[in-house]
Amino acid sequence: MRRPIDSLFGRLALLVVAVLLLSHFAWYALMRLERSQLQTRYAVEEATFLVDAVRQHVVRNPDQPLPSRVKLVDPASPEVPPETADMPPPLERFIEDVRERMPSGTQVRVGLPGRPPTLWVRASSDRSWIVVPVQPLRTPRSLDRTVLWLVIIFAFAVMAALFAAWALQQPLRSLAQAVARFGRGLPVPPVPERGPRELRQLTHGFNQMVQEVARTENDRAVMLAGVAHDLKTPLARLRLRAEMMEEVKMRDGVVRDVDSMTHIVEQFLVFAHDGADRSEPVEVDAQCERVVRSYRAVVSGAPAVQTDLRAGPAFQLPAATLDRILSNLLDNAHAYGAPPIVVATARTAEGFTLSVSDNGKGIAAQDLVNASRPFVRLDPARGGNGHSGLGLAIVERLVRRAGGEWHIGNHDGRGLRVLMSFPLSAVPEVRTASESAW
Known part of the structure; x- marks a missing residue:
């Protein structure tokens, strides 16, 4: 039973699909990680910018109202969230990044869970807690367009790679078929020399070998046919003379020898015949x-x-x-x-x-x-x-x-x-x- 994986095209196809699948999966994982890091950095920049803007607003325009969702809270207010020690690693990294962007000694906390996400910041020079909204660090995102485009790109890449593998194995397939015909003793037309340089050299060497073997076989066939043909006339005359001999015992022996020699000559002619059977x-x-x-x-x-x-x-x-x-x-x-x-x-x-x-x-x-x-x-x-x-x-x-x-x-x-x-x-x-x- 023929197994597709045994062919060169099957193995190339399997290798190409495996490499493309691995590369696309790695690219997708890297893209997701990079997007998460970019989102965190953007959230940090946005939060620090809002906090600085609120401080400048309080200093320059203390009588003007603050934007919506931005407020100042008294440190003694019960609304102030407690400092949480056990937080998820992404949220903990976010707070550390915000604290590094603030003056030394700044307190940074996050709002209570179950409410819109907020960031609470208070430096040593601030009289109140500055509360600003922040983007969720892990916004629920569907994989709709990302996965769809990834599948489309992967499908086109696989089709292009399979076509390249098919084009690469075609010269090898032609050469393998020619070798099989040559092994069965059938006439082998010249194999087109195409493909990579090494494959062209291999095909050129095979064509030369076939030509040399054909030339040698033709020379041997011509020699055998010539010798056999030239022997047929003397054998016919020898048999005729043997039939005219008077001694029966000697005549029969000579006829048998002539028949044996004629059979050998006929075998030579059959063996030398190199044409296709058109019967x-x-x-x-x-x-x-x-x-x-x-x-x-x-x-x-x-x-x-x-x-x-x-x-x-x-x-x-x-x-x-x-x-x-x-x-x-x-x-x-x-x-x-x-x-x-x-x-x-x-x-x-x-x-x-x-x-x-x-x-x-x-x-x-x-x-x-x-x-x-x-x-x-x-x-x-x-x-x-x-x-x-x-x-x-x-x-x-x-x-x-x-x-x-x-x-x-x-x-x-x-x-x-x-x-x-x-x-x-x-x-x-x-x-x-x-x-x-x-």
Whole structure:
């Protein structure tokens, strides 16, 4: 099961959202703290300004009435609030700040709770308590607009960051897809060199590597095709001359050797062929049944070949590719395995499987890695005349070009089994009759 967090885009998105969320939360907390401090400083400045204004008013215009909510109270009046020792820390800091702005020895108190907030100030030179209104230090504030704008800014920041992460991972995704195609042996077009400098350098190196490998493969294919093609004419003449020999025993031996050499040449040509299969897709189950039936009729001394076909009509592959895969695997099982040979198909949750197994001695565990390498023959355990060591290499190349994966190994302690898996994306879609009519 694919997990989004495993992708580069998923991890970048998670990192970006986490960083933006943390930064916005820190910014919001700092803004709230700074606003509280600014409110306290403003309240202190306002209170000291009002107290100084009242003192000047009393000195210059003692007969004029004071502004509303500002009054002078006699020290002996019972209205004077007592000095409170236990106050909330914000209120205590506020009183200390006001006291620092006043002359030395000034008494500062706050009004009784439950009434409009007031500040009571009396310096040593004041005859009465000066009572002025103050702003509440913690005015109840709703988070309406602040939170709304914070959410809007956060949403736009996340969308911009996700777009940047998507643009950053696109070149890597293209490169990863190209690497996957290259690993399956499929043709790989040049990958556009875009993104950061390091990524452009990586893409440029990959394109150069693909070109060098393609050039090497092309040179090898041309060489093999040329050699194989040049050998076909001498082999045909040699077979014709062998047919004209009078001694039957010698003639049969020479014909068998010529047939073996012809088979090797044909394997060379198939292995050197690097073009895409443009043949029509066929149902794998039906084609397997036809190939097995033909194999029983044509190959002399062929062991029993059984079928277990359960994939259904949705499993389709190009006809030429499927014929080459089956013929090579059946020849391999006939030459090295033991009956019965089983050709099986099945449908899985991920796609389809095709397997060919025999009941021979199998391949030693240390030789399984080299079994599909070109021109490698595991003699004497799996040697024989007329074989070039290309059969399994051809099968692996054909399976990968068809978009599948393969696994070779010994099954249940018995013979060799080649298991090929084809995902649903690699299998052509089945067209209905109504669709094909259009």
